[in-house]
Amino acid sequence: MANEIIVGIGGAAGDGGASTGDNLSQSCARSGLNVYNYTSYQSLIRGGHSWIRLRISDAKVTNIGDQVSAMIALNQDSMDRHLPELKAGGICVYNGDKVKPGKAPEGVQLCPLPVFELAGKDALPIMQNTVALGALTRLIGLDFSALSSVFEHTFKKKPQVVEANITAAKAGFDFADKQYKPHATVLKKGGPKLAMVHGNNILAMGAANAGCTVYCAYPMSPATGILHWMASHGRDLGICVRQVEDEIGVANMTIGAGQMGVRAMCATSGGGFALMTEAIGMAGIMEIPVVMINVMRGGPSTGLPTKQEQGDLNQAIGASQGDFPRIIIAPLSIADCYTTMEESFNLADKYQCPVLVLSDLLMSEGHGTVEPAFLDRAFKIDRGEMIFEDNGKGESYYRYKNTPSGISPRVIPGTPNHLYVSATDEHDEDGVTISDVYTDPVIRKMMVDKRSRKMENVTKDFAPLKIEGDANADTVLVTYGSTWGVTSEAVERLNKEGIKVGHLSIKYLIPFQEKEVVALLKNKKKIIVVEMNKAGQFARHLRAETGITAHANIRKYDGEPFEPKHVVASVKEVLQGKDLIEVLSTESGWRTPHPPGPGVLSTGSVH
Amino acid sequence: MSPATLAPREAKQYKPEIPPDWCPGCGDFGVLTVLQRAVAELGIPNEELMIVSGIGCSSNLPGFFKSYGMHSLHGRSLPVATGAKMANHEMTVIACGGDGDGYGIGQGHFIHSMRRNVNMTYIVMDNEIYGLTTGQTSPTSEPGMKTKSTPFGNPEGQLNPMALALAAGCGFVARGFSGDINHLKSLYTQAIQYPGFALIDVFSPCVTFNKQNTFGWFKERVYKLEEAGHDASDWNAGMSRAKEWGAKIPIGLIYKNPNPKPSIDAEDPALQGKGLAKNQKLGLTNEQRKKLIEEYI
Numbered sequence: 001m002a003n004e005i006i007v008g009i010g011g012a013a014g015d016g017g018a019s020t021g022d023n024l025s026q027s028c029a030r031s032g033l034n035v036y037n038y039t040s041y042q043s044l045i046r047g048g049h050s051w052i053r054l055r056i057s058d059a060k061v062t063n064i065g066d067q068v069s070a071m072i073a074l075n076q077d078s079m080d081r082h083l084p085e086l087k088a089g090g091i092c093v094y095n096g097d098k099v100k101p102g103k104a105p106e107g108v109q110l111c112p113l114p115v116f117e118l119a120g121k122d123a124l125p126i127m128q129n130t131v132a133l134g135a136l137t138r139l140i141g142l143d144f145s146a147l148s149s150v151f152e153h154t155f156k157k158k159p160q161v162v163e164a165n166i167t168a169a170k171a172g173f174d175f176a177d178k179q180y181k182p183h184a185t186v187l188k189k190g191g192p193k194l195a196m197v198h199g200n201n202i203l204a205m206g207a208a209n210a211g212c213t214v215y216c217a218y219p220m221s222p223a224t225g226i227l228h229w230m231a232s233h234g235r236d237l238g239i240c241v242r243q244v245e246d247e248i249g250v251a252n253m254t255i256g257a258g259q260m261g262v263r264a265m266c267a268t269s270g271g272g273f274a275l276m277t278e279a280i281g282m283a284g285i286m287e288i289p290v291v292m293i294n295v296m297r298g299g300p301s302t303g304l305p306t307k308q309e310q311g312d313l314n315q316a317i318g319a320s321q322g323d324f325p326r327i328i329i330a331p332l333s334i335a336d337c338y339t340t341m342e343e344s345f346n347l348a349d350k351y352q353c354p355v356l357v358l359s360d361l362l363m364s365e366g367h368g369t370v371e372p373a374f375l376d377r378a379f380k381i382d383r384g385e386m387i388f389e390d391n392g393k394g395e396s397y398y399r400y401k402n403t404p405s406g407i408s409p410r411v412i413p414g415t416p417n418h419l420y421v422s423a424t425d426e427h428d429e430d431g432v433t434i435s436d437v438y439t440d441p442v443i444r445k446m447m448v449d450k451r452s453r454k455m456e457n458v459t460k461d462f463a464p465l466k467i468e469g470d471a472n473a474d475t476v477l478v479t480y481g482s483t484w485g486v487t488s489e490a491v492e493r494l495n496k497e498g499i500k501v502g503h504l505s506i507k508y509l510i511p512f513q514e515k516e517v518v519a520l521l522k523n524k525k526k527i528i529v530v531e532m533n534k535a536g537q538f539a540r541h542l543r544a545e546t547g548i549t550a551h552a553n554i555r556k557y558d559g560e561p562f563e564p565k566h567v568v569a570s571v572k573e574v575l576q577g578k579d580l581i582e583v584l585s586t587e588s589g590w591r592t593p594h595p596p597g598p599g600v601l602s603t604g605s606v607h
Numbered sequence: 608m609s610p611a612t613l614a615p616r617e618a619k620q621y622k623p624e625i626p627p628d629w630c631p632g633c634g635d636f637g638v639l640t641v642l643q644r645a646v647a648e649l650g651i652p653n654e655e656l657m658i659v660s661g662i663g664c665s666s667n668l669p670g671f672f673k674s675y676g677m678h679s680l681h682g683r684s685l686p687v688a689t690g691a692k693m694a695n696h697e698m699t700v701i702a703c704g705g706d707g708d709g710y711g712i713g714q715g716h717f718i719h720s721m722r723r724n725v726n727m728t729y730i731v732m733d734n735e736i737y738g739l740t741t742g743q744t745s746p747t748s749e750p751g752m753k754t755k756s757t758p759f760g761n762p763e764g765q766l767n768p769m770a771l772a773l774a775a776g777c778g779f780v781a782r783g784f785s786g787d788i789n790h791l792k793s794l795y796t797q798a799i800q801y802p803g804f805a806l807i808d809v810f811s812p813c814v815t816f817n818k819q820n821t822f823g824w825f826k827e828r829v830y831k832l833e834e835a836g837h838d839a840s841d842w843n844a845g846m847s848r849a850k851e852w853g854a855k856i857p858i859g860l861i862y863k864n865p866n867p868k869p870s871i872d873a874e875d876p877a878l879q880g881k882g883l884a885k886n887q888k889l890g891l892t893n894e895q896r897k898k899l900i901e902e903y904i
Contacts, residue, residue, distance in 0.1 A: 195903035203901055211889025214693055240693045240877040245719040251688040256690025261884035282680050374901050381889050412884055413675035414695055416654045420675035421669045436628055
């Protein structure tokens with residue numbers, strides 16, 4: 001059994017909860033403990049409510065977990081919302097000078113802190129966070145030295161700030177030590193230091209490590225973190241970073257750069273991706289390598305800018321008119337975002353086509369621990385059939401040569417004696433457009449076939465699939481992308497309870513590993529797709545690619561992520577005969593009071 | 608590479624085997640021929656030239672030019688060309704297209720490219736009509752003009768691309784006429800040599816669908832700013848010329864910033880050495896990677 005605690009930090013946007021969460025995460029990571037950190041927040045800059053949930057464990061954590069047991073309430077609202085959901089044995093730390101306690105659930109200890117007395121009357125309001133963090137550190141059993149070293153690291157250029165924070169945190173730590181009982185579980189020290197990374201940061205750093213030197217973007221949540229990373233690091237790393245007027249410009253600029261021979265990337269969310277779609281077809285017909293990330297959020301339209309969903313699969317599959325090769329990859333976890341960048345750039349270069357990466361808010365804005373050694377690796381760089389110099393032989397060169405593999409060796413513009421024009425119009429092997437001629441069915445068919453032939457062998461470059469959990473079980477859960485984490489934990493728990501289940505997690509959506517999937521699923525009695533959208537986009541994709549119809553579906557589209565308990569309970573319901581479970585998060589902390597009126601019709605399963 | 612230092616070449620070196628398939632008499636022939644002469648005069652090697660177009664009759668131009676080229680999407684020549692310039696700033700980049708492409712569907716990129724100030728030349732073949740779609744109104748069509756989409760006369764106003772360019776901070780704003788090729792050539796060479804974003808709007812009459820703004824119509828009206836005592840270094844004087852339309856329409860250099868601010872590609876720290884695309888040693892160095900990882904520990 002893992003030694004773990006789930007901490008919640010609640011406050012209004014602007015209360016500094018995020019940095020308190022970051023400090024706690026860092027302090028755990030420095031103590032060698034694993035962390036998964038997810039913030040549920042509103043699309044506003046000041047006020048409202050923001051809930052930072054950190055799952056801390058001595059074992060690897062892949063999701064936000066089930067129930068919070070330790071919390072810091074930075075304001076009254078947080079106290080009111082979240083106190084009722086705390087687990088027995090838990091603690092609630094708050095500023096006793098400002099926040100009134102609520103009625104604690106049985107076994108939950110209220111830990112008010114006399115912040116004025118501990119931090120001093122002249123202290124900045126933000127110091128209440130530091131005092132509370134010091135107290136929490138003590139009560140969950142973390143070493144103070146880890147926390148103080150985080151302050152030293154974060155404010156290394158401002159020694160007086162380091163000192164003020166350490167003093168305030170120590171006051172909270174010592175007060176809690178004298179006044180309160182520790183949390184029912186206390187964390188044991190972990191192994192060597194871990195790195196604490198956001199999915200977005202790791203996508204950006206992964207791109208840099210893969211040799212991306214042009215990055216274009218228009219700000220859009222939840223993809224903006226990638227732009228911020230690129231903007232702040234590009235200068236040191238030799239990456240040209242441009243904020244463009246709109247996503248149409250972003251996609252076209254990225255593709256223009258890709259054509260010249262650089263590794264180019266852009267990122268956005270669903271709405272921006274919609275604007276990029278015409279350009280994706282351009283990369284397809286011009287055969288330009290480019291990596292485009294869509295960090296999915298709740299749709300449609302503006303939808304839920306700060307909430308989780310996996311609803312853009314249909315859009316990615318259907319992006320742009322006509323038939324052309326594309327590769328669609330959905331990383332499985334924060335760490336996998338890094339590896340996905342290595343693969344994406346290599347695949348884009350090798351097959352000279354757009355690679356679309358489907359991340360989502362949970363993975364991109366969530367952050368978690370990875371081993372530093374995992375990040376410290378030079379990526380394999382395979383540029384495919386690329387030509388940088390004239391060989392001087394004076395041979396004629398056809399940019400779109402009809403080869404057996406469909407891949408035409410690509411000369412970068414600027415090279416003497418290889419001039420060509422790439423067109424979005426259909427063209428012949430030399431790039432000359434055939435759109436202006438009367439008709440040319442032979443060349444048209446040849447070029448469409450040439451391009452589509454490129455996709456025939458792509459799946460050989462993908463990691464083979466396997467069923468995790470109980471591979472022989474009759475029941476198998478099938479997921480795509482980030483739902484891997486929560487589902488794998490649910491599968492582990494179900495197997496421990498004696499309910500035999502396997503888990504097939506799909507990362508590569510286009511082209512689809514059809515034969516492998518069919519082989520793994522054909523004898524299963526109960527295929528259950530778990531995904532985060534209403535329509536069952538992935539279940540439909542699975543059916544379209546393999547002819548396999550899931551026997552049951554577990555879906556969530558209320559904006560908040562799946563928790564392992566949701567999946568566990570839903571699987572049990574399925575095994576009792578249900579074929580569709582639509583999960584709703586119902587704990588007090590996830591609720592918003594509704595005004596009297598028609599009320600909210602209860603739909604779906606309540607877990 | 609600075610085009611000024613190269614030995615002149617011959618215009619025919621830029622003519623591919625493919626002949627243009629524009630309508631006989633189209634203004635775009637002049638635009639193309641003069642551009643071939645201008646780059647020959649500047650001695651730009653074929654492989655050092657990237658011409659990027661959008662979609663439309665005039666956007667077929669890269670296919671009739673012996674250089675590297677991209678015939679991109681409708682309205683998107685400028686972002687594509689900007690991406691190309693960032694990826695290999697050593698190349699001479701020319702974007703081109705029609706008035707519908709640049710001032711209609713591509714209007715947003717037009718304004719922002721001028722504000723962004725990438726070192727490239729943008730040639731708009733302005734015929735005041737949509738030609739390839741067989742004759743509909745364009746942003747530069749005159750009010751009242753009858754077209755297939757405005758059979759009772761164009762009810763909308765006419766865009767003034769020159770005034771707009773000046774307002775958007777473009778440092779080189781010029782207008783040419785496909786019927787006066789020597790004058791046009793001088794505008795091209797100046798634009799290509801200008802160290803920032805340079806716009807040339809070229810009256811390039813559509814002989815098939817625009818029966819109003821014909822070669823004759825322009826010939827009667829255009830006058831050369833170079834012969835009119837215009838001070839092209841004066842932004843206000845440029846704005847006042849840009850407003851002229853009707854009996855007299857100025858062509859020539861409307862405005863050229865006498866103290867051009869550095870283009871973004873000249874200032875971008877990532878673009879100081881050779882073109883990014885020429886770098887074959889990709890990825891982070893061990894030192895860079897270790898420094899980044901430190902941020903997360």
